[in-house]
Amino acid sequence: MKWYSHEIADVLEELAADPSMGLSEEEAAGRLATWGRNELPEAKNDSPIVKFFKHFHDVLIYVLLVAAVITFILQHYIDTGVILAVVVINAAIGFIQENRAEKALEGIRKMLSVKAVVLRSGKRTSIQAADLVPGDIAYLRAGDKVPADLRLFDAVNLQIEESSLTGESDAVEKKTALLPEETVLGDRANMAFAGTAVASGAGAGVVVATGAETELGKISSALAAVEKLQTPLLKQTAAFGKLVSMIIVLSAVALFLIGYWLHDYATGELLLAIIGLTVAMIPEGLPAILSIILALGVQTMAGKNAIVRNLPSVETLGAVTVICSDKTGTLTKNEMTVKSVILESEEFDVGGVGYSPEGAIQKNGRNVSVQDQPMLERFLICVKTLNDSHLYKEGDSWKVSGGATEGCLLTLAEKADKEIEIYPLASKIPFDSSYKYMAALVREGSQKWIYVKGAPERLLEMIPSAERGYWEEKILDHAVRGERLLAAAVKPVPSGVESIGHSDLQSGFTLLGMVGIIDPPRDEVIESIAQCKTAGIRVKMITGDHKETAVAIGSKLGIGVGLKAIEGRELETMDDEALAQAVNDFDIFARTSPADKLRLVEALQKQGHICAMTGDGVNDAPALKRADIGIAMGIKGTEVSKEAAEMVLVDDNFNTIVNAVKEGRRVYDNLKKTILFILPTNVSEGMLIFVSILLGATIPLTPVQILWVNMITAVTISLAIAFEKLEPGTMERPPRKAGSRLLSGYSMFRIAFVSILICGGILWMNTVFTARNYDAGTLQTMTLQALVLSQLFYLFNCRNESRFALNRDFFSNKAAFFVSGLLIIIQLGVTYVPFMNVILATEPIGLSNWIWPLLIGLSVFILVEIEKWIVNRVMGNRLERKSEKGDKGGR
CATH class of the missing domain: 1.20.1110.10 (Calcium-transporting ATPase, transmembrane domain)
Known part of the structure; x- marks a missing residue:
C-alpha cells in the first residue's frame, strides 16, 4: 500500500491503529509474532575453511594435484611434496589477501534505532525498536533516529535529515497532507523513514513498515540480491x-x-x-x-588516500570507462554555503566554502566593512536573530546542529568584519512549509521591529508591488546559477505591540535583501573530471537532488553535454531499450531512487562498460556493490556504503579517484x-x-x-x-x-x-x-x-x-x-x-x-x-x- 497517498484516517483504519490509545500489549505481541521483529536479516558468510578451500577451485590447480598423485604413486615423494607445497602456498596467499567478512548488511542493521517512544494502552513508553510493529503510534523529536517507516499525522517544525537515504542535501521539512501516487521517494514529505535522523522539531506517526519491509530494508534486500561481478x-x-x-x-x-x-x-x-x-x-x-x-x-x-578492500579491484580501476558519481558529499561538500548577498542597490560576493567561517564579504574583490553598510548589517542581524541552528567546531571541522540552511546563515554572519548582534525575541512565528517563512518581534533600543525570513516569493507579497520587479529579476538571475534563494524583510511596529500573528505580516515590509545559497562543488573536482575526459572516462552524476540544482552543479563541474538532465520518474517508465539509450544520451540524472541508481549501473554494464560508482549514503549501497568497482567516501560516507564498496577514499577527494585510475x-x-x-x-x-x-x-x-x-x-x-x-602517455590513451x-x-x-x-x-x-x-x-x-x-x-x-x-x-x-x-x-x-x-x-x-x-x-x-x-x-x-x-x- 502506498501509505503516503492515503488520508491518515484511512491508514489508521487499514492498520487498526488508534492515535489516542495506541496498541495494547497483547495486540502488539500478536503482531510481533505475525510480522517478526523490526530487524534486518543478517548476512550469511562462508566459514574460514570453506573460504580457504575455494582457492583450490581452479583448472590449473586440478592439473597440479593430478601430477602430485602420479608422482606419489611412482614414489617420487620429493616431487610430490614440492608440488603440494606450491599448491598450498598459492591457496594461502589467495586466502590471506581475499579474507574479509561481508559486513554491508550488518552495517545497515546497525542503522536502525535502538529505542523508540510509542503509545501503548494509552501511555507513552520507551521500548526496544526491534519490538515495534505495524500500527504502533511512534513519537519523534530532535536528535532521534527514526525507528521504522512512519506515516506522519503530526509534524511541528519537523525536519529530518535523509541525505544518506535519498541523496537530498538539505534536511526535509515534513508535513502530514496526502501526496499523489507518483511522488518519488525524496518528495514523500508525509513519511519518516527508518534509519534517518530528526534534525529539528517534533512529530508523531503510525508505523506502516518494519524490518525488511522498510525503505532501508528494501535497500538491504537489494544489496543481498545484487550479483557481484x-x-x-x-x-x-x-x-x-x-x-x-x-x-x-x-x-x-x-x-x-x-x-x-x-x-x-x-x-x-x-x-x-x-x-x-x-x-x-x-x-x-x-x-x-x-x-x-x-x-x-x-x-x-x-x-x-585510497583504501582498496579487494585485490583484483586495483587492476579494475585501470579499465574503468564510466564513473557514476553521487552529487551530495561526493562532487559537492554537502555543506550549504552562501555565495552572494543581494541588496536593493548592490550585490556582494561571499568567499569561503562550507560551514567554516573563513572567508569574507566582498565587492569587486575587496573586503567590505559592515560598519559602512547599514543595510547589510541590518540584513545580517535579521538572519542571525531568526535562527534556530548552532554553529560549532569539532576537531578541525565546523559543524551545524539544526537546519543546514540556517547554519550557513550563521557562517555568513561570522564572516562579517564585526560581531553581529542578536536581538531578544518578544514573540515568534516558527517556520512552516505551509506559509514558508519565519518571523519574530524584536526590540532594538526603544524601537520594535518585525523581522521575517523565508522564501522570496512569499516575502515579495509583503512589499509594495512597485518594488517587486527588481527583485524578481534578481531571483531569475541567481536561480540560473543554481543558487537557492532566501529573503529577509523588516517592518517597524509601535512599541506597545507585545505579540505578532500572521495578520501582522500581510504588508508594510521593506525587503532587506536576499542570499544565494549553494552546496558548493569541491575545488579539486573540476580538474579531476577534465583528467577523466582526457583518459577516455565519462563521468555521470546520479543524484537524488532536484534537476535544476544538478544541472547547475554539472555546469560548474563540466559534466553533461548541453547540460541535459533526466529525472528518476522518467527512468521508472522506461523499458531496458529506452534506458540503454538514456544512459548514452544523458550524463546528469536527478531525483533518482536507489533502484534507479542500480538500474543505471546495470544498463551501462550491459553495453560493455566497466563501471565505477561513487557514493556515501545508504541509498548508494546496492549500486556500489553491483558496480565493477564501488568507491565510498571515507569521511562522510556511511558504514554501509564503505562495506559495500571495494575502495574507500580516505580524504573524500574525487581527485584521488584519478590517482587511483593511474595506479x-x-x-x-x-x-x-x-x-x-x-x-x-x-x-x-x-x-x-x-x-x-x-x-x-x-x-x-x-x-x-x-x-x-x-x-x-x-x-x-x-x-x-x-x-x-x-x-609516459598512459593517461592519454582510452x-x-x-x-x-x-x-x-x-x-x-x-x-x-x-x-x-x-x-x-x-x-x-x-x-x-x-x-x-x-x-x-x-x-x-x-x-x-x-x-x-x-x-x-x-x-x-x-x-x-x-x-x-x-x-x-x-x-x-x-x-x-x-x-x-x-x-x-x-x-x-x-x-x-x-x-x-x-x-x-x-x-x-x-x-x-x-x-x-x-x-x-x-x-x-x-x-x-x-x-x-x-x-x-x-x-x-x-x-x-x-x-x-x-x-x-x-x-
Whole structure:
C-alpha cells in the first residue's frame, strides 16, 4: 500500500491503529509474532575453511594435484611434496589477501534505532525498536533516529535529515497532507523513514513498515540480491587458465603417444616426462606473483588516500570507462554555503566554502566593512536573530546542529568584519512549509521591529508591488546559477505591540535583501573530471537532488553535454531499450531512487562498460556493490556504503579517484609485462621436454628442477616488474576494452619468439656437450642455469614492452638490480651448496661451464631488442600510412 497517498484516517483504519490509545500489549505481541521483529536479516558468510578451500577451485590447480598423485604413486615423494607445497602456498596467499567478512548488511542493521517512544494502552513508553510493529503510534523529536517507516499525522517544525537515504542535501521539512501516487521517494514529505535522523522539531506517526519491509530494508534486500561481478582481470585469467590447461592436456596425450609408440620409453619414465611437461607448462608462480603485484598496488594506493578492500579491484580501476558519481558529499561538500548577498542597490560576493567561517564579504574583490553598510548589517542581524541552528567546531571541522540552511546563515554572519548582534525575541512565528517563512518581534533600543525570513516569493507579497520587479529579476538571475534563494524583510511596529500573528505580516515590509545559497562543488573536482575526459572516462552524476540544482552543479563541474538532465520518474517508465539509450544520451540524472541508481549501473554494464560508482549514503549501497568497482567516501560516507564498496577514499577527494585510475593502469601494465616475462620460461621448458621425447633423447630437467625454475623466477626477478613506473602517455590513451584478451597477438608472438630462442639455445648446448660425453648431472645443472640466466636477461627486455631497454629510465627501478643480484646468489647456492645439490639433483660446475648459459641469456636480450626495433619500424610505417590516408580523405 502506498501509505503516503492515503488520508491518515484511512491508514489508521487499514492498520487498526488508534492515535489516542495506541496498541495494547497483547495486540502488539500478536503482531510481533505475525510480522517478526523490526530487524534486518543478517548476512550469511562462508566459514574460514570453506573460504580457504575455494582457492583450490581452479583448472590449473586440478592439473597440479593430478601430477602430485602420479608422482606419489611412482614414489617420487620429493616431487610430490614440492608440488603440494606450491599448491598450498598459492591457496594461502589467495586466502590471506581475499579474507574479509561481508559486513554491508550488518552495517545497515546497525542503522536502525535502538529505542523508540510509542503509545501503548494509552501511555507513552520507551521500548526496544526491534519490538515495534505495524500500527504502533511512534513519537519523534530532535536528535532521534527514526525507528521504522512512519506515516506522519503530526509534524511541528519537523525536519529530518535523509541525505544518506535519498541523496537530498538539505534536511526535509515534513508535513502530514496526502501526496499523489507518483511522488518519488525524496518528495514523500508525509513519511519518516527508518534509519534517518530528526534534525529539528517534533512529530508523531503510525508505523506502516518494519524490518525488511522498510525503505532501508528494501535497500538491504537489494544489496543481498545484487550479483557481484567478476573483475576483468579474473575473467581474463580464468579464460587464460582454461586455454593453458587444454594445451597441456593435448600436449601430454601427444607426448605419451609419441614416446610410447615411436621410441618405446618405459611407462614410468614416460609418466615422469608427462608430469615434467605438465609442471613445466603450468605457471605455478603466476598466481602468487599476481597477488603480490596487486598487494603492492594496494599499498601504493593507501599512501595516496585510497583504501582498496579487494585485490583484483586495483587492476579494475585501470579499465574503468564510466564513473557514476553521487552529487551530495561526493562532487559537492554537502555543506550549504552562501555565495552572494543581494541588496536593493548592490550585490556582494561571499568567499569561503562550507560551514567554516573563513572567508569574507566582498565587492569587486575587496573586503567590505559592515560598519559602512547599514543595510547589510541590518540584513545580517535579521538572519542571525531568526535562527534556530548552532554553529560549532569539532576537531578541525565546523559543524551545524539544526537546519543546514540556517547554519550557513550563521557562517555568513561570522564572516562579517564585526560581531553581529542578536536581538531578544518578544514573540515568534516558527517556520512552516505551509506559509514558508519565519518571523519574530524584536526590540532594538526603544524601537520594535518585525523581522521575517523565508522564501522570496512569499516575502515579495509583503512589499509594495512597485518594488517587486527588481527583485524578481534578481531571483531569475541567481536561480540560473543554481543558487537557492532566501529573503529577509523588516517592518517597524509601535512599541506597545507585545505579540505578532500572521495578520501582522500581510504588508508594510521593506525587503532587506536576499542570499544565494549553494552546496558548493569541491575545488579539486573540476580538474579531476577534465583528467577523466582526457583518459577516455565519462563521468555521470546520479543524484537524488532536484534537476535544476544538478544541472547547475554539472555546469560548474563540466559534466553533461548541453547540460541535459533526466529525472528518476522518467527512468521508472522506461523499458531496458529506452534506458540503454538514456544512459548514452544523458550524463546528469536527478531525483533518482536507489533502484534507479542500480538500474543505471546495470544498463551501462550491459553495453560493455566497466563501471565505477561513487557514493556515501545508504541509498548508494546496492549500486556500489553491483558496480565493477564501488568507491565510498571515507569521511562522510556511511558504514554501509564503505562495506559495500571495494575502495574507500580516505580524504573524500574525487581527485584521488584519478590517482587511483593511474595506479590501476600502471598495475595492469605491469601485470601484462609480468605474464609476458614468466610464460616464455614455461613454454620453453615444455618445448625442451616435448622435443627431447620427439627425438628420443634424455629429458633435460627433472620435475623438481622445473618447479624450482618456475618458482624462483616468479618470486625474485619477476617481482622487479611490479615496481616499474607509469609509462609516459598512459593517461592519454582510452581505457582498454572490456572484452580484450589478457595477451594480444603481439604478446603471443613475443612469448613464442623468446621460447624458441631459449629452447633452441639450450638444445644446441646440450647437443654439443652430449657429444663431448658430459655426465647427465652437469648437463642438467647447465640447462637449469641457462634457463634462469635467459630469464634474467629477458627481464630487462620486459621492463619496456616496445621501447628500447637501454633508455634513460634504465636505472630508475632499483628493485630490478637488487633481485638480479639476489637471484645470482641463490643460483650459486643451488650449484655449490651440498644440501641444495641433493634436493635439486644439481652438481658443482666449473667456471668454463658458465660461459654457455651466459651466452644464451645475452643472445636472448640482443635478439629481442632487435625484434622490438623491427616491430616499431613496421608499426611506425603503418601508422604513417594511415595518417596519410586520413589526410587525403580529409582533403
